[in-house]
Amino acid sequence: MASDLQAQGLAIVIMGVSGSGKSTVCKMLAKTLGCNFIEADDYHSQSNKDKMSRGIPLSDEDRIPWLETLSSTIRNYLINGDTVTLTCSFSESSTGRSSDQLILTISLGTIATAGTITLCLVAPAEVIAERIKIRSNEEKHFMPAKLLQSQLDLLQMDEAEQISKIDATSGLQNIVNSIILLINNKYKCGNENLLPVSFPGSGLSLL
Ligand SMILES: Nc1ncnc2c1ncn2[C@@H]1O[C@H](COP(=O)(O)OP(=O)(O)O)[C@@H](O)[C@H]1O
Numbered sequence: 001m002a003s004d005l006q007a008q009g010l011a012i013v014i015m016g017v018s019g020s021g022k023s024t025v026c027k028m029l030a031k032t033l034g035c036n037f038i039e040a041d042d043y044h045s046q047s048n049k050d051k052m053s054r055g056i057p058l059s060d061e062d063r064i065p066w067l068e069t070l071s072s073t074i075r076n077y078l079i080n081g082d083t084v085t086l087t088c089s090f091s092e093s094s095t096g097r098s099s100d101q102l103i104l105t106i107s108l109g110t111i112a113t114a115g116t117i118t119l120c121l122v123a124p125a126e127v128i129a130e131r132i133k134i135r136s137n138e139e140k141h142f143m144p145a146k147l148l149q150s151q152l153d154l155l156q157m158d159e160a161e162q163i164s165k166i167d168a169t170s171g172l173q174n175i176v177n178s179i180i181l182l183i184n185n186k187y188k189c190g191n192e193n194l195l196p197v198s199f200p201g202s203g204l205s206l207l
């Protein structure tokens with residue numbers, strides 16, 4: 001199993017509602033690990049972005065083409081044995097399962113279950129609302145604070161999926177270090193060089 005993981009690469013999925021810090025943390029993590037970074041928002045169609053900026057939550061239908069493109073991109077990284085960090089907000093679908101995860105699973109097949117680790121950034125709603133407000137006042141992002149509640153309502157984490165929760169109110173370096181330690185613990189299986197990365201200056205290592 002361990003050597004399969006090495007051959008297939010690893011996708012580190014950082015989930016959480018808008019404003020929880022996914023993009024910031026993912027970028028820092030990718031820089032620390034020296035690996036690839038995917039900003040899921042970059043894969044949205046203009047019409048999806050326009051819809052959200054008007055304060056209308058996306059439907060599963062809106063999300064499907066987005067997730068399919070995202071999934072095939074991730075799949076290519078994994079097949080090439082690369083490590084990639086990506087942002088991903090999960091939402092409950094009409095089937096009662098998180099639609100993002102459902103599509104990722106369908107598209108990635110067994111690779112998804114073998115080669116991904118998912119972590120969720122969590123923080124009190126008021127902290128996140130304040131961050132979104134500041135960000136949208138600076139006109140840095142299409143997502144309005146108005147949609148936060150819909151995302152909090154829909155955020156679904158199945159205990160069985162063992163998604164580790166990360167305190168998103170902590171300092172950014174602490175968050176990144178915690179994530180690295182979690183990955184380290186998950187994959188501490190005696191297989192050296194599981195991730196094709198090193199941690200310059202961090203004093204941390206994966207195995
Ligand atoms: N741990 C943190 N502490 C303080 N501010 C943060 C933290 N993480 C993110 N932020 C800030 O919160 C805002 C939203 O972060 P962002 O990474 O864009 O969230 P997301 O990608 O989940 O929407 C940004 O302005 C960012 O600088």
Ligand SMILES: O=C(O)[C@H](O)[C@@H](O)[C@H](O)[C@H](O)COP(=O)(O)O
Nearest residue numbers: 017018019041058063089091143
């Ligand atoms: O499935 C969705 O409803 C959207 O993908 C939605 O999650 C949106 O893209 C982000 O939440 C906004 O971007 P940030 O989460 O990066 O703020």
